[in-house]
Amino acid sequence: xxIHALPTDVVDHARETTDEHHEHRAEAPGMPLRCCLTRxxxxxxxxxxxxSPTAGRGPYEEVGxxxxxxxxxxxxxxxxxxxxxxxxxxxxxxxxxADGRIRSGELAAPDELDVAVEKLLADDETxxxxxxxxxxxxxxxAVTRD
Numbered sequence: 001x002x003i004h005a006l007p008t009d010v011v012d013h014a015r016e017t018t019d020e021h022h023e024h025r026a027e028a029p030g031m032p033l034r035c036c037l038t039r040x041x042x043x044x045x046x047x048x049x050x051x052s053p054t055a056g057r058g059p060y061e062e063v064g065x066x067x068x069x070x071x072x073x074x075x076x077x078x079x080x081x082x083x084x085x086x087x088x089x090x091x092x093x094x095x096x097x098a099d100g101r102i103r104s105g106e107l108a109a110p111d112e113l114d115v116a117v118e119k120l121l122a123d124d125e126t127x128x129x130x131x132x133x134x135x136x137x138x139x140x141x142a143v144t145r146d
Contacts, residue, residue, distance in 0.1 A: 001117060003079045004142040006034040006051065011068050014049045022049040028067060032133075035068040037076045037083035037141055045070035053139050055128040057100030064138035082131075086140050087113050092132040095120040107134065117143050 011034075014022055024047050031040045040046050047070050052063040076083065087110045095104040103126050108116035113131075120129045121143065129143045 001080070001082075001121065002144050002146050003037070003076065003082060004144065005037050005076050005079075006066065006068065008075075010051065011035045014047050014068055015070060015072075017049075022047060024070060031067040032086050032140060033068055033073075034066045034139070034141065035075065036073045038085045040067065040069075051139060053128075053130055053142060055096035055100055055130060055142065056094075056102070060096070060100055060102050062137070062139070064132075064136065066138060080146070082113055082117070082143070083141065086131070090134045091140070092134050092137065093117060093120055094130045094132065095123065095126040096128045096130065097125045098127050121145055 027043050028040050028046045029042045031046060033040055046067045048065055048067050050063045051066045052061050056062050090107055090109050091113060093106050093108055093116055094102055097103050103123060104120055106116055117129050120126055131140045133140060
């Protein structure tokens with residue numbers, strides 16, 4: 001499997017923009033960062049903005065709040081394993097086909113996340129699985145086949 005953080009161009013645009021859709025915060029310790037798939041440390045400046053992944057289109061499109069570092073970072077340390085920092089609570093998984101339609105979905109406990117993602121990716125029609133927050137529904141990261 002391949003893990004996808006937010007696209008670099010989306011993150012760069014958010015860092016450069018200040019308007020009603022982009023909120024620069026002095027810090028937000030513990031917030032999940034979608035640029036590097038870690039959590040914000042105490043004192044780290046972050047940007048909060050609305051984001052809609054490309055997999056959900058038309059009536060399946062969802063926009064939700066996401067945090068990224070305010071300054072450029074190295075991105076995810078690894079893209080071949082699910083990020084430990086973002087698997088500390090149950091997650092909502094949504095499987096999408098090539099047309100951006102939801103094929104399936106399920107709730108997965110932190111220790112079942114790998115198996116649940118693999119199960120959804122086993123469907124030949126699924127091209128992407130989105131991992132989302134259970135409490136807020138916001139996008140965390142996407143997973144595709146390797």
